[in-house]
Amino acid sequence: MENEINTTEVLTARGVELFYGETRAVRNAEISLRRGEVAAITGQSGSGKSSLLYCLAGVLPVARGEVCFEGRSLGALDDEELSTIRRERFGFVFQYGELLPELTVEENTALPLRLAGQRKAEAHAAAGDVLGRLGLADLRDRRPSQVSGGQSQRVAVARALVHRPAVVFADEPTGSLDSANATTVLEEFLALARAQGTAVVLVTHDAQVAARADTRYTMRDGMLAAQVREAS
Ligand SMILES: Nc1ncnc2c1ncn2[C@@H]1O[C@H](COP(=O)(O)OP(=O)(O)O)[C@@H](O)[C@H]1O
Numbered sequence: 001m002e003n004e005i006n007t008t009e010v011l012t013a014r015g016v017e018l019f020y021g022e023t024r025a026v027r028n029a030e031i032s033l034r035r036g037e038v039a040a041i042t043g044q045s046g047s048g049k050s051s052l053l054y055c056l057a058g059v060l061p062v063a064r065g066e067v068c069f070e071g072r073s074l075g076a077l078d079d080e081e082l083s084t085i086r087r088e089r090f091g092f093v094f095q096y097g098e099l100l101p102e103l104t105v106e107e108n109t110a111l112p113l114r115l116a117g118q119r120k121a122e123a124h125a126a127a128g129d130v131l132g133r134l135g136l137a138d139l140r141d142r143r144p145s146q147v148s149g150g151q152s153q154r155v156a157v158a159r160a161l162v163h164r165p166a167v168v169f170a171d172e173p174t175g176s177l178d179s180a181n182a183t184t185v186l187e188e189f190l191a192l193a194r195a196q197g198t199a200v201v202l203v204t205h206d207a208q209v210a211a212r213a214d215t216r217y218t219m220r221d222g223m224l225a226a227q228v229r230e231a232s
């Protein structure tokens with residue numbers, strides 16, 4: 001019997017369009033993500049990658065089409081339902097980690113659990129566990145200003161995964177790092193996501209990074225196309 005978990009569609013988009021005024025940033029986008037799948041989206045600057053990510057994550061409402069998470073259309077949810085999904089079922093990583101400077105590494109990592117109402121002791125235990133898996137246990141009491149760029153992106157990864165979300169949206173998550181560091185952080189990120197069954201939508205301009213995904217898409221002038229895997 002097939003493993004149901006791995007064949008279930010967790011996120012689907014059909015005919016998605018997004019405009020900024022007259023600019024049509026996303027055109028008729030179709031994408032489908034299974035549980036635990038890593039999908040990479042590459043494309044030039046300005047091609048609409050970030051805009052598509054915002055649509056998929058329910059951050060921006062779509063002008064046309066539909067995004068469904070676990071079978072529920074995001075457009076049909078009220079603000080509270082949508083923000084609960086974003087907070088508890090989604091995780092986010094951006095190019096510059098965007099950690100809160102006044103919180104420690106461990107507090108930053110525990111934040112999604114605290115926002116979901118988990119008690120401090122449990123939230124910090126879970127944060128410590130993820131930080132340990134990413135080799136960051138010794139840094140837990142530091143502030144973001146006291147860690148390196150690569151370390152701070154690892155903390156951002158830890159924070160995105162700590163609540164075991166269904167989907168992590170990562171927009172150029174290693175774009176601020178040198179290529180050796182970028183490769184390591186990305187490998188750790190994807191290994192941890194795969195281990196806990198978290199699907200990832202990974203926006204990157206780096207073909208080597210994209211090569212580590214299960215499925216690849218390219219974006220051009222707002223149009224998303226599945227990239228055919230080359231026979232080798
Ligand atoms: N907030 C905004 N207001 C108006 N236009 C925007 C905004 N954000 C992005 N755009 C435009 O939408 C298009 C897609 O941008 P974006 O999604 O940021 O592309 P990418 O992430 O691939 O670099 C570009 O033409 C960009 O100039």
Ligand SMILES: [Mg+2]
Nearest residue numbers: 049050051171
């Ligand atoms: Mg972008």
